Amino acid sequence: MTKILKTVLASTISFALCSEVSATTTVTELPYKIDNQKEIKVFFRKGLDINADRARGAELKQETLLLKKGSFRRDGAKPLPCDIVFEKDVPVTLRDGTVIYVDIFRPNDNERHPSIMAWSPYGKEIGGQHLDDVPFRSGVPLDATSGLEKFEAPDPAFWVKYGYVIINPDSRGAFNSEGNLIYWGSQMARDGYDTIEWAATQKWSNGKVGMSGNSWLTVSQWFIAGEEPPHLAAIAPWEGFVDHFRETANRGGIPNPVFPEAIFETFASRNLIEDQPRMIVTHTLLDEYWQDKIAKVENIKIPAYVVASYTNPVHTHGTFRGFNLIQSQNKWLRVHNTNEWFDYYQPQNMEDLKRFFDHYLKGENNGWENTPKVRLSILDPGHEDIVNRVENEFPLARTSYQRLYLSTDSRLVTSNPKDNRKVSYYINSDKPSAEFTYTFDKDTEITGYMKLHLNVEAMGSDDMELHVSVQKLSADGDPIPDRITGNTITADGYLRVSQRAVDEKLSSDYEPILRHDHEDLLQPGEIVPVDIAIWPMGMKYHKGEKLSLKVEAYNPPSKDDVPPFGSAKISIPQEHYTFDKEKPVNMKTIGGHNDEVGAPDDIVYAPATRNKGKHVLHIGGNYESYLVIPVIN
Known part of the structure; x- marks a missing residue:
């Protein structure tokens, strides 16, 4: 306590x-x-x-x-x-x-x-x-x-x-x-x-x-x-x-x-x-x-x-x-x-x-x-999305949950490497992350919930804050922008390791749900297993395309990611709410100030991250670290 x-x-x-x-x-x-x-x-x-x-x-x-x-x-x-x-x-x-x-x-x-x-x-x-x-x-x-x-x-x-x-x-x-x-x-x-x-x-x-x-x-x-x-x-x-x-x-x-x-x-x-x-x-x-x-x-x-x-x-x-x-x-x-x-x-x-x-x-x-009770879209950047495919439920009953294990050669593999190994990154480095890829040898659909199981150690801190993401890459290893938005699509998960305790009553085999009722800080040299839930995704991978898993030190998002609400100037009638275009009407313009704040001194900013020193991922041998993917048969 x-x-x-x-x-x-x-x-x-x-x-x-x-x-x-x-x-x-x-x-x-x-x-x-x-x-x-x-x-x-x-x-x-x-x-x-x-x-x-x-x-x-x-x-x-x-x-x-x-x-x-x-x-x-x-x-x-x-x-x-x-x-x-x-x-x-x-x-x-x-x-x-x-x-x-x-x-x-x-x-x-x-x-x-x-x-x-x-x-x-x-x-x-x-x-x-x-x-x-x-x-x-x-x-x-x-x-x-x-x-x-x-x-x-x-x-x-x-x-x-x-x-x-x-x-x-x-x-x-x-x-x-x-x-x-x-x-x-x-x-x-x-x-x-x-x-x-x-x-x-x-x-x-x-x-x-x-x-x-x-x-x-x-x-x-x-x-x-x-x-x-x-x-x-x-x-x-x-x-x-x-x-x-x-x-x-x-x-x-x-x-x-x-x-x-x-x-x-x-x-x-x-x-x-x-x-x-x-x-x-x-x-x-x-x-x-x-x-x-x-x-x-x-x-x-x-x-x-x-x-x-x-x-x-x-x-x-x-x-x-x-x-x-x-x-x-x-x-x-x-x-x-x-x-x-x-x-x-x-x-x-x-x-x-x-x-x-x-x-x-x-x-x-x-x-x-x-x-139909369920109509799904399946995303397929670089190709054509599937839209309104009829199903009976979600997640799909025919899902096969498969493990892809982390390997020290930056790959995801289908069996756990035999020897105990480590992959690490420094928090203050140019790239505080580790990335692993899997190349599909046949067309594969991944639709549903993913889960990442890791064994982690913090060197120089008593806690870790992690962001994990899964995205589709081309056969050449390049991100594929979405045809509609031009953005790359990721499925994400987050974890403050001290709050890793899982609520067994709420969780399922494919989705860990955390208790969040206490914190267990890390001791020097302590290696702990963690399960990180990755939000649902529906994605088609073609033969030769790659799945990329990135594990990185969490950084707070930028406020610039939020639309500039209040910035648009909008003209509406001064009287009578709507107007007839054939008749003259006085208009008023409202908005145009997205930097106006009610109490500027009271703005709340993101607290400093708990990440310091070095993050170590223990993989292989006694430390099975793997990504669970929902393969649709």
Whole structure:
């Protein structure tokens, strides 16, 4: 226990050194209720003001407008295909008395309709994050949608045309909604439950509510559906994690606040915002706070249309895990080969999702139940990807798990080398890594979960932080860029070796899941076995092509890897929300400031890595070190 306390204290001190707060700090610890209503202390701080340029917020103004067919939200966007009734800033009172504001888009009639809710804190109109901020709009043309949609959410113009109501809340604390802005967890799940039950009683509702959207809006679905609102009839999670600690914040036990900090800086609130970046670097074990950030996906029994990919660095693992753990009798999985935003707004995929919701929210007998349960993409850089291959399950039942052993000649081989050997690298060298390759002697498909088993030693440190990656190389040994994005594709794993303890109850033969409830620091000369989970991948290798395994010292990612949210300047009408191109209208331009930060002195930076000295990999003989690959027969 003394050893554990020393480790946690050292982590906290490291945080304090790398992220000192000034005398003008806005950081405070506040009571926070977790699932069992127990109160714990959680850091909060100030984010963007709701009137900040970067926030691209909207005035609080309760009104009902009729958006006319053929009108435009912005130049270049798709014209509205029908009249839409727009109810702006409708107040919803949650069970604790907090009032949040939602926007409603509905058909211009007096009928009862199903509704689809898109839950996030990004802004229910333009907001601090937008596709225009992403290079090339991630491949989504401006005229693919109407511009009425909130970020990562369904386009009201498409759905209202087909008789749906779109509900866009500003979640607790976001923009003008009351309270402090929070990240997922049981409080957000209860808020979503309350909003769904409110929606089901409205005069325009047929009593059935669905949920849809990417990323944050998918994570929200896992949490809210896990609370089992009676009127939530179907969900469509389109890439989103289920376990915030294990899958993003402290993956492999390594605190990584870089991406969460970049996202935090886009949030706007009248009040405070849960300082999750600070929780990441101060709460480095899976404690009560992080347990509350695991969605109760095992409670989900309603129909679900789940969409995943192999290439999302935040959501890949959680999407597959969510699909496998939900208890729905009616669930479908589709794995695409592009990116979440591009895939979501593709016309054929919107139509596919419409068939799903038509069946479960409208009761249409449209044959959706005959849709294949699993449709996979198999990536094949340098050749043609396989898309929508029909399967029965994931991972595939016909998988053969095979071992490739590490060898001192930088190869992966099919049997363990006889002699005890070592491969090492220095942390401060130009190339702090070791790479091993395997050449396929026939066409081979590797689809599913990979696992790396190593025997490691740290010289000059009491811990190691590792990043491992698997990628496809050409027959000449060169990385092969993806045809669609131009990027190379890797499947990755991470590990802070002191948190190597495996949770035997949650793990499987092909996937180790770590406990993260304590740390075992390394002693001088100690050699320890570790299992590193590598996220799912579907990849075709042709005869002569190579599989590359790289083991390297972990380095924190760059904030520059996150899109410059808030940078795009977006022009919209000053009045009436949409406009007729034949009539003059005054426009206003919002955004254009991606460097604006609510509390600059309180920014959280990545703590210093624990890597020092030299990493030694023990292989062969008594030290079997191998990569487990899922070969499809």
